[in-house]
Amino acid sequence: MITARFIRLMEGRGLLFLAIVAAVGVLIPACNLLIPPGSPLHISTGTMVLIGKYLCYAMFAIALDLVWGYCGILSLGHGAFFALGGYAMGMYLMRQIGSRGVYGNPILPDFMVFLNYKELPITWWGFQHFPYAMLMVLLVPGLLAFVFGWLAFRSRVTGVYLSIITQAMTYALWLSFFRNDMGFGGNNGLTDFKDILGFNVQAQGTRAGLFVATCVALILTFVIARLIVASTYGKVLVSIRDAESRTRFLGYRVEHHKLLVWVVSAMMAGVAGALYVPQVGIINPSEFHPANSIEAVVWVAIGGRGTLVGAALGAVVVNYLKTIFTSGWLAAYWLFALGGLFVLVTLAMPKGLIGVWEDVRSRLKSRKAVADSKAASGQAPT
């Protein structure tokens, strides 16, 4: 009964998505750990980490699609939430280094010793505890989103104006995290991580574990997002997207509804950032750069806005293309390719990759129906 209800809520393509992520989460670590290097089925640790990075981006894209695709809030600063989640994880990892740093200070990370810090800033307190750090991964992006959203939505800032101030938000954070006196490592950011939960971050087994954790988090993110959009609350969000003033005149406090989805989305982005950092081994202010947030919007548009699965697909496809493009002589042209892809998708396939897939499917279905009816009429006389 509950299973049947769950299957209905996830929709066909959602189930397919969950099955693929689950399969990837089992097979890729297995091919990495159990199959010896030489074998054609072996997947190198580098490839696994790369795919893990794509899956973090997919989570981030789902978070963005939840606010943009369903509620019409075009955030051009969502990377800020991703980066804040990443910094919270980075701070935990820094404090795990302990006295193994270059300067051997058991409490202060290297950059603080270098900058003549005498004691740990209050912002870093408690980050040596994993549960506290994980709580901050959710709370810091969530709190920023709450304050920002409360002010913006209450003042009825919408459309391009809202997009511009989200951009300003991430730009401001970008500039401030560059500063050494912010106490977050300045432009070098946080790196040289050693352990996570007592396991060596560089070890193959830990990498596989982080990969599995990313798949689990992606599945949870998708299920939560899907439950939200399938509920009546999801319908209210779409109503706000399509006819905000109508929704308001029906008696809905549009600002409260926007605020809830905005905060949830920011927390999801924070978790994606937190899983990203131990896999890539560094977090620095460049993650706040406005261009990152805009790129994420492009992933969602290319994959198919307002579909969740499309957002995740777009993130993986575009980042795979980026990997190919930027590893050879084409590197200089990547941004042109990305821009071109965006224009092409907007003009030729406004519903994104998912839209093309749905079109093909419905065309095949109707062709099959025609063929079936022909076969039936052909058989009738015999």
Next chain:
Amino acid sequence: MSTVTQSILYLDGVSVSFDGFKALRSLSLTLEPGEMRAIIGPNGAGKTTMMDVITGKTRCDEGDVLFDKGSVDLTRFDEAAIAEIGIGRKFQKPTVFESHTVADNVLLALKGDRGPFSALFGARNRIAAETIDRYLTIVRLIDHRARLAGDLSHGQKQWLEIAMLLAQDPKLLLIDEPVAGMTDAETEATADLLKEINKDHSVIVVEHDMGFVRALGCRVTCLHEGSVLAEGSIDAVAGNERVVEVYLGR
């Protein structure tokens, strides 16, 4: 508020100006409980601005806007609060949620808790189909309940919006040009529908179509340049020299 009134809606000396243009000049109007009133007037007479003031979209510069026997001062609330207090509004251009089904449009409009958590986990997910169908039957859209609202004809969208108003269960309905773009048969059906609705609700209808206003058979108020020009039965207002002058031009 010292003013004591038995009216469901009481407007006294309401003025609104936009950058020096006076959209309403000391407009006064009262509506008795259970009454239906038609508002007519040329373009720019202030009909829509009056609705904006009543529903909290526009703040008035001066004047009283009281609701429900003077117990509620509407100037102190915003749109969402006024909808909760019991005033439903239908827009001039039909605005329904086009990417939702007809039934979902009514579901979202139904009276009840409108907070995000109620919509996420609570009561709004457990509304019986019969409740929705009751409203769709009234506006004759029951056969279209599973269609997307965006696929409805213009006239059907107008009716759906009226069904959404009814589902809110307001005390007062403000209906802006309900028969614009409707066929004659649809116009006639809409007049019957509004008379039916008027049995349990107070109604204000803004409309240009004189045949339709006549079919409503209610009191008529003619606005001109932001204040009341004439008020009375349709024949009295239509026969008023100044009304004729305003409509035909001097």
